[in-house]
Amino acid sequence: MTQTTYRDALLQALxxxxxxxxxxxxxxxxxxxxxxxxxxxxGMLDRFGANRVIDTPIxxxxxxxxxxxxxxxxxxxxxxxxYVDFAGMVMDQLANQAAKSRYMFGGQIGVxxxxxxxxxxxxxxxxxxxxxLEAWMMHTPGLRLCMxxxxxxxxxxxxxxxxxxxxxxxxxxxxxxxMKGEIGDVPDAPWGQPAIRRRGGxxxxxxxxxxxxxxxxxxxxxxxxxxxxxxxLRCLNPLDDGPLMDSVRRTGRCLxxxxxxxxxxxxxxxxxxxxxxxxxxxxxxxxRLGGEDIPIPVSPALERASIPxxxxxxxxxxxxxxxxxPSWAA
Amino acid sequence: xxxxxxxxxxxxxxxxxxxxxxxxxxxxxxxxxxxGSMLHLSIGEEAVVGxxxxxxxxxxxxxxxxxxxxxxxxxxxxxxxxxEIAGREAGYCRGKGGSMHIADRGLxxxxxxxxxxxxxxxxxxxxxxxxxxxxxxVSVAFFGDGGMGQxxxxxxxxxxxxxxxxxxxxCINNQYGMGTRVDRSAGxxxxxxxxxxxxxxxxxADGSDVEAVHDAAQAIVEGARDGQPGFMEIDAYRFHxxxxxxxxxxxxxxxxxxxRARDPLATARTSLADDTLLDTIDAEAEAxxxxxxxxxxxxxxxxxDTMFQxxxxxxxxxxxxxxxxxxDVLEERA
Ligand SMILES: Cc1ncc(C[n+]2csc(CCOP(=O)(O)OP(=O)(O)O)c2C)c(N)n1
Ligand SMILES: [Mg+2]
Numbered sequence: 311m312t313q314t315t316y317r318d319a320l321l322q323a324l325x326x327x328x329x330x331x332x333x334x335x336x337x338x339x340x341x342x343x344x345x346x347x348x349x350x351x352x353g354m355l356d357r358f359g360a361n362r363v364i365d366t367p368i369x370x371x372x373x374x375x376x377x378x379x380x381x382x383x384x385x386x387x388x389x390x391x392x393y394v395d396f397a398g399m400v401m402d403q404l405a406n407q408a409a410k411s412r413y414m415f416g417g418q419i420g421v422x423x424x425x426x427x428x429x430x431x432x433x434x435x436x437x438x439x440x441x442x443l444e445a446w447m448m449h450t451p452g453l454r455l456c457m458x459x460x461x462x463x464x465x466x467x468x469x470x471x472x473x474x475x476x477x478x479x480x481x482x483x484x485x486x487x488x489m490k491g492e493i494g495d496v497p498d499a500p501w502g503q504p505a506i507r508r509r510g511g512x513x514x515x516x517x518x519x520x521x522x523x524x525x526x527x528x529x530x531x532x533x534x535x536x537x538x539x540x541x542x543l544r545c546l547n548p549l550d551d552g553p554l555m556d557s558v559r560r561t562g563r564c565l566x567x568x569x570x571x572x573x574x575x576x577x578x579x580x581x582x583x584x585x586x587x588x589x590x591x592x593x594x595x596x597x598r599l600g601g602e603d604i605p606i607p608v609s610p611a612l613e614r615a616s617i618p619x620x621x622x623x624x625x626x627x628x629x630x631x632x633x634x635x636p637s638w639a640a
Numbered sequence: 641x642x643x644x645x646x647x648x649x650x651x652x653x654x655x656x657x658x659x660x661x662x663x664x665x666x667x668x669x670x671x672x673x674x675x676g677s678m679l680h681l682s683i684g685e686e687a688v689v690g691x692x693x694x695x696x697x698x699x700x701x702x703x704x705x706x707x708x709x710x711x712x713x714x715x716x717x718x719x720x721x722x723x724e725i726a727g728r729e730a731g732y733c734r735g736k737g738g739s740m741h742i743a744d745r746g747l748x749x750x751x752x753x754x755x756x757x758x759x760x761x762x763x764x765x766x767x768x769x770x771x772x773x774x775x776x777x778v779s780v781a782f783f784g785d786g787g788m789g790q791x792x793x794x795x796x797x798x799x800x801x802x803x804x805x806x807x808x809x810x811c812i813n814n815q816y817g818m819g820t821r822v823d824r825s826a827g828x829x830x831x832x833x834x835x836x837x838x839x840x841x842x843x844x845a846d847g848s849d850v851e852a853v854h855d856a857a858q859a860i861v862e863g864a865r866d867g868q869p870g871f872m873e874i875d876a877y878r879f880h881x882x883x884x885x886x887x888x889x890x891x892x893x894x895x896x897x898x899x900r901a902r903d904p905l906a907t908a909r910t911s912l913a914d915d916t917l918l919d920t921i922d923a924e925a926e927a928x929x930x931x932x933x934x935x936x937x938x939x940x941x942x943x944x945d946t947m948f949q950x951x952x953x954x955x956x957x958x959x960x961x962x963x964x965x966x967x968d969v970l971e972e973r974a
Contacts, residue, residue, distance in 0.1 A: 335768070335772065361771065361772050362772070364768070364803075367798055367799065367802065369798065369799065371791070371792045371795060372764060372792055372795030372796045372798075372799055374761075375760070375764065375765070375792060375795075375796065376761050376762075376764040376765040376768060376796070376799060377765055378761070378762050378765055379702075379750065379761065379762030379764055379765020379766045379767075379768075379769075379779070380765030380766070380769050381765065382750050382751075382762060382765065383700060383765065383769040383770075383779075384769050384773065385765075385769050385772065387765070387768075402758060403758075403761065403792075406758060407755070407758055407759075407762070411751060412950050412951070412952070412953070413736055414733060414736055414737040414741035414743075414751070415732075415733050415736070415737055415741065415743040415751055416731070416733030416734035416735075416737060416743075417950035417954070418732075418743060418744065418745045419743060419745050419750065419751065420953060451951050451959060452952070454952075474953075475952075475953035475955065475956075476952050476953055476956075502956075548952070548959070586965075586969045587968075587969060590972075590973065
């Protein structure tokens with residue numbers, strides 16, 4: 311298999327879907343002529359024309375609203391919001407319209423659309439262009455949410471998202487676009503389910519998106535003294551927590567790693583579920599390791615320090631499993 | 641009663657059916673049979689029929705929270721509407737949506753909306769679908785004067801003009817958004833001028849005269865069908881309070897009297913001038929709505945486990961009931 315990037319895997323998924331189904335359209339700011347703010351949709355305008363690759367004005371609420379109307383009437387729109395931070399602009403259309411239409415209208419009107427966006431830190435993009443707002447999407451019944459953390463998932467999860475009968479929020483990570491990897495012939499796990507990325511008996515670490523990569527780096531460094539089981543949550547809403555709970559029941563320890571602000575995060579939800587479902591199996595309380603409860607600062611030094619990395623994951627894992635207190639604990 | 645394709649008479653009948661329907665909705669509330677009190681009557685706004693008469697099968701629309709009349713004008717079954725408003729299983733949305741979220745895909749109703757302006761951009765998407773699939777349908781967004789304050793309207797009008805979509809924005813100006821009269825919410829009240837500034841064809845018509853609305857709406861709707869998006873303001877008066885509990889203490893009896901004199905049904909009666917015939921139409925509307933009301937009230941409420949249905953497509957698992965989750969946790973520890 312040939313190596314490709316996360317960015318090109320996303321592009322490939324869009325190309326394949328648009329070739330296979332002429333009801334698929336793309337719409338968003340700079341998706342056409344410019345080729346996408348992060349270059350994902352380069353070349354698509356030439357290939358599919360302006361009726362299917364639609365450059366829009368800077369009107370996020372109406373981009374999502376128009377995608378909803380197109381989805382209700384038979385198209386399969388992929389709307390792009392350049393940064394997930396602009397969720398503040400679109401939450402009415404997303405949470406009150408897209409997410410609730412099927413339900414409010416008694417099952418008559420589905421909204422089969424994908425909202426592609428990207429988030430996360432790593433580029434010193436500061437407080438309004440670096441957030442991880444997946445908890446907002448997870449807090450909304452009716453939405454589906456996935457966040458690919460590997461090249462293969464970038465392709466397969468996006469293809470799967472575009473086949474869903476319900477709205478899917480698809481959050482890419484700005485720090486992963488240049489990551490290299492292979493696109494598997496089949497998805498690493500079925501749509502909606504977590505993927506076990508590494509087997510181990512001492513500790514379970516649940517993660518997703520870019521933090522999955524940091525977690526895998528940490529797990530490598532921890533071995534062989536500490537064998538870590540790494541669970542990639544990938545599809546967060548609805549969340550199939552079965553494989554994660556099975557893992558925690560085997561290892562008795564659970565650390566959840568996210569880049570998002572920790573309070574009321576995905577990590578908080580997972581910790582609550584682990585407490586409820588694995589109480590008798592736990593050696594230690596489930597631990598959350600997330601972004602600090604602060605806006606993201608611009609200085610690279612501050613930005614880096616505000617979110618977990620492999621080193622910190624390793625520290626916490628050693629403390630949790632081997633009772634080795636890290637230097638910062640003193 | 642059947643009569644030859646006499647359009648003004650048919651429009652009168654539709655308007656009368658709307659008014660009688662809305663009166664029954666008011667009674668439904670007084671009987672304690674409605675689901676809640678968030679009921680917004682469109683009495684005084686019946687002349688919207690002048691616009692909906694230009695719509696055809698296949699056309700789609702969204703409405704605001706005061707949309708009963710629009711939906712009836714597009715062919716809704718009053719019994720299923722009342723059942724929905726009463727929260728019954730037989731309702732259009734199986735008792736999940738109610739007055740403010742009524743919809744019917746088959747009749748082109750893409751949904752009533754309780755977020756002011758919330759349904760407006762959906763017609764832009766419907767317009768993209770029409771363009772891309774080469775059908776000659778139009779999509780109409782209906783909203784109130786309050787919607788003129790929402791930014792998403794201007795985003796949507798711009799997109800419709802930019803892409804020349806078969807879309808109409810129809811503002812039913814009943815002079816009030818809750819207790820705020822338009823002169824307290826709009827710096828300049830020339831709404832068609834706003835639409836024209838975006839490149840839409842725009843018109844304003846007297847909402848006390850359904851034939852005037854019909855005449856003005858022709859070019860707007862047909863223009864949209866040909867790719868010239870439009871805007872239509874219907875100048876009306878909200879006869880009653882904002883919702884069922886509102887007694888409108890913020891306006892004077894004199895103003896209300898003047899406003900209610902702008903009655904599209906009275907105007908139509910005067911010009912049609914056949915009292916016997918019109919009385920028959922009125923009696924038929926009463927009988928129709930009485931029957932609809934009886935049937936709706938007798939209908940059963942939805943079973944409680946239907947609450948988990950239709951959060952997601954039925955081909956995928958429904959959300960897990962909380963009791964089942966708690967039972968799992970507590971039984972395992974017993
Ligand atoms: C976004 C939003 N803001 C406020 C409200 C509360 N609200 C409901 S109806 C209404 C007035 C709407 O006025 P208008 O659009 O003119 O419609 P009308 O009720 O007159 O038909 C308000 C403020 C709401 N439902 N949605
Ligand atoms: Mg109003």
